[in-house]
Amino acid sequence: MDRQSASARSPRLALLAASLGFVIICLDVTVVNVALERIGKTLSVGSTGLEWVVNAYTLAFASLLLSAGALGDRLGARRVFVGGLALFTLASIACGLAPSASVLIATRVVQGIAAALCVPSSLSLLNTCFPDPTARAKAVSVWAGTAALALGAGPVVGGVLVDRFGWPSIFLINVPFGVVGIWLTLAHAPDSARNAARHIDLPGQALGVISLAALTFGVVESGRLGWESPSVMTGLAGFVVFSALFVMVERQQPHPMLPLLLFRIPAVNVTSVVGLLLNFGYYGLMFAMSLFFQTVQSYTPLEAGLAFLPMTAVVTVANLVSGALAARFGYRLPMVVGQALAATGFFLSFTMIGAGSSYLTITVPLLAIGVGVALAVPSINVALLTHIDPPYVGIASGVLNTARQIGGAIGVGVFGSLFVGTVSDKVSGLHTAAMIAGGGMVAGALIAIVVLKRAGASIDLRPSTLR
Incomplete structure (x- = not known):
């Protein structure tokens, strides 16, 4: 591309493109929930089918993040992002026009595949567009903030769209955002470096997808069937077996999809x-x-x-604050402070959330949790980008986002399995789950303090050393 066209690029518009793609992907995580009743009546589908309208997306998305990250490193982040966004847009049209539940579930799988292509490559785009660490930290906070806003606004947006325009509108609304995102990416995002030396690792790709699909299936189904279900246990056992095979294969591959030496970098772990x-x-x-x-x-x-709107608002603001804190003090401060604040919110929920609690009382711990998580999320992305060489940003981002998707699926499974029975049992189960989550936040903060080096420290990661 010539100098004039390169100089006409706007990193801010490239950030907008990456954020738009992330917004519609995250919106589809929560927006569908409020439309399930209408979908069930229109397409004559039962509760199990409706669950798979939601779970098909999650399963495909979580299973393919690693492979999509590696593909972005090989082919270039811009190319993979545009391809993923185009596929997501087309799949959204197909979802909105689906004549039956089986077609809708199939097109939701395609949406999940497309989402997996977009997420790691969108982070790689930001790494390319904002080489300055300070500007990159702020860009990542905006990117994460828009995603958090989409997640929180999903139920509200879905409710309004379903009431006014019917359930297909929750999918068709993605189309204009997808088209604009593709145009902005092509016009303003530079073509990132391609690691063409990395060959396609078909055995690793296959085993990675199977192991993650088995885990996601087991965890997702645990909420409906219980952890002792044969289907759930089979899924979890399959994850263990295929993960072991995956590690064995990757150790022997001359060009592995996931270079295991990445895990020698403390920031990755x-x-x-x-x-x-x-x-x-x-x-x-x-x-x-x-x-x-x-x-x-x-x-x-x-x-x-x-009811989640106050939490959504403070999450969006806190994401932006996190970028400013990371730019000035390094990524470790917002990571640790955010988790400490979230832990406080989870522990407060034990005493403040009950069957007869007022909305204002319930909101206090929710706000603490939301602000804490919002402070921490951008910082983990900044920490990863700081320590990974550009040719491996895609696969490293795939590792991080896979871990996050697994964590979210396990969280829904655990919280859902505990939130059962009578009203008293549900409240007690919610308290138990909150205490577990609070303990996890404390553990995460301690890990960040002890394991991470001082903020801004760099690690020499030469691609030639990775196998």
């Missing part, structure tokens, strides 16, 4: 563990509190969505 713990608590809480508002406090689905 810390961000993955912290990301898993953050999503475990946050997604588990969002799931359980949505049920709490509706089944314990008799809110309508729309009222339950509106």
Whole structure:
């Protein structure tokens, strides 16, 4: 590309493109929930089919993040991001026009595949567009903030769209955002470096997808069937077996999909563990509190969505603050402080959330949790980008986002399995889950303090040393 066209690029518009792609991907995680009743009536599908309308997306998304990250490193982040966003847009149209539940579930799988292509490559785009660490930290906070806003606004947006325009509108709304995101990416995002020396690792790809699919299936189904279910146990056992095979194969491959030496970098391990713990608590809480508002406090689905708006607002602001803190003090401070604040919120929920608690009382721990998680999430992305060479940002981002997706799925499974029985049992189960999540936040903060080097420290990661 010539100098003039390169100089006409705007990193801010490239950030907007990456954020738009992330927004519609995250929106589809929560927006579908409020449309399930209408979908069930229109397509004549039962509860199991409706669960798979949600789970098909999660399963495909979580299973393919590693492979998609490696593909982005090989082919270039911009190319993979645009391809993923185009596929997501087309799949959204197919979802909105689906004539039956089976077609809708199939197109939701395609959406999940496309989402997996977009997420690691969107982070790689930011790494390329913002080489300055300070600017990159702020960009990552905006990227994460828009995603958090989409997740929190999903139930409200879904409720309004379903009431006014019918359930297909929750999918068709993605189309204009996808088109604009593709155009902005092509116009303003530079073509990132490609690691063409990395060959396609078909055995590693296959085993990675199978192991992650088995884990995601087991965890997702645990909420419906229970952890002792043969299907759930088979899924978890399959994850163990295929993960062991995956590690064995990757050790022998001359060009592995996932270079295992990446895990010698403390930032990779810390961000993955912290990301898993953050999503475990946050997604588990969002799931359980949505049920709490509706089944314990008799809110309508729309009222339950509106109940999360204060939390959504502070999460968006806290994400932006996190970027400023990371730019000035390094990534470790917001990571540790955020987890400490989230832990405080989880522990407060033990005493402040009950069947007869007022909305204002319930909001206090929710705000603490939301702000804490929002402070920590951008910092783990900044920490990862700081310590990874550009040719491996895609696969490293795939590792982090896979860990986060696994954490979220486990959180929903654990919180869901504990939130059962009578009203008293549900509240008690919510308290137990909150204490577990709070303990996880404390553990994550301690890991970040002890394992991570001083903020801003760099590690020499030469691609030639990776196998």
